[in-house]
Amino acid sequence: MTRFVNVAAAQMGPIAKSETRTQVVARLIALMREAKARGAELVVFPELALTTFFPRWLIDNEAELTQYYERAMPGPETQALFDEAHRLEIGFYLGYAELAQEDGRLRKFNTSILVDRRGVIIGKYRKVHLPGHSEPQAGRQHQHLEKRYFERGNTGFPVWRGFGGVMGMCLCNDRRWPETYRVMGLQGVEMVLLGYNTPFDHTGHDDIDALTSFHNHLSMQAGAYQNATWVVGTAKCGTEEGSKMLAQSVIVSPSGEIVSMASSIGDEVITAKADLDIGKRYRETIFDFARHREPESYKLIVERKGAMPPPLADEVSLG
């Protein structure tokens, strides 16, 4: 029995600072309806899909800052999205800033949820790899203060059965780290859903930043191939509050091939009929982990956080 998931990526153009949640949710619902009309049973929205990408600013006023977070999911303004999903019988992935009362305090996470076709949340993920800084950087036109505004996610990288397969989630910068896909791959993930907000000036080095689009696809294509999984990467893009952000949302097959890509820098739905059994052929041959992986040789990956080069004294004189 071949198992297909009709999946959509719903790329979003910029969200202005002045846009209300209600306005944004209306855009999400329009994209969801198009995805459904084009046969999708699951639609993937971007990271932080309900607001502008606020980590580009230093916001010292706590009341102003917390306006960007959701205290409940669904909440008063997002309930309509869940209702529409239930009515249409379509699942979705949504990224948002989460304000959680946990361990006796208010905690902030960069979060995504997986919602089934009844409009019920079946999975939650909190972003592990927070990029950027906790303090503003001098000389940058746009800051990247995710390390200031969010705690490191405490969920790890779980997977969930749903939509006939094994589904995983991650967010934005997570996609550059092979560990992200591998931890899910070791749980048999068949489709990784991810949203991103990637400004073109994300490293501040012109030679690196000029390759932003290439690095985006390279990371997702390698993660897909090396773990025999579909990857659905969805951008918030275009020029948002003066910051230019990467588009090129893609659906990547377990072969590593891009099988669908957005062609605009605005709101746009792309779709693919994803055959989960493509991954099976890879998992049974070149990527049969049980036969071919050698964890004994991988210990440094968990024993060491930063890189430690060998001492300079090791240099061979004439080498």
Added chain:
Amino acid sequence: MTRFVNVAAAQMGPIAKSETRTQVVARLIALMREAKARGAELVVFPELALTTFFPRWLIDNEAELTQYYERAMPGPETQALFDEAHRLEIGFYLGYAELAQEDGRLRKFNTSILVDRRGVIIGKYRKVHLPGHSEPQAGRQHQHLEKRYFERGNTGFPVWRGFGGVMGMCLCNDRRWPETYRVMGLQGVEMVLLGYNTPFDHTGHDDIDALTSFHNHLSMQAGAYQNATWVVGTAKCGTEEGSKMLAQSVIVSPSGEIVSMASSIGDEVITAKADLDIGKRYRETIFDFARHREPESYKLIVERKGAMPPPLADEVSLG
């Protein structure tokens, strides 16, 4: 001070079963001379560069089998290569089948060495990720019996200071596994040297095998980018004893870009002037491991060898 390594990949066309070591070494020396003449201070030869790729055959006769292995390095036939390296003042990487008297027994490894510009071996690596099978597979025109003819390497993935930077080695199938690059990346590797022998029928699935060339580059480009390292991948290629093998040797920058690629399917030298400080810019920003890696979330990578999907009972009814 900008640090450059003038590096060459010396791709080799097929080696016939009937070719002697002396004949092969003469080819290696010719390639080494060309590399030197084109400014290289380091030349990378393929995996198992001294013989035909013998794991394609079931060889039950132990005396016949061990003819493919080196008992000493340098040995009587390979000494000339070391002498020429010393004379030219050029370093090299060489892959070969190693027969080692260790732990009171004869042991077989798929090995590579790093030799400095004095002709002195400064590093040895034994292949960790052995692909293929230990028993012949019915219905295959060419076998892939690396798991039969070699023990799993016992060196891990060390790095060495040499050629003004931090050098690492791996072999063929190692390049498909992100763990390979990451373990070296955590030791500050700046250039990964690797040789490969990749038959176009390596998985036996036509849809996967048709993408052999794409997967080869994808794996090396991702490994380079995600670890901010140069990667030099050198093929033995062409039609060898009836088996068609992948060419497209490449030198990959820490950007993940291919900056030099072979254009033939035979003996061919490609070169690049590799700026090791390109990697430095990546290591100080997007891939500053000490700031951004989260090993607490990676434990499954070493705790689990094979993939274990969640139980089917977890399926959400309408998900």
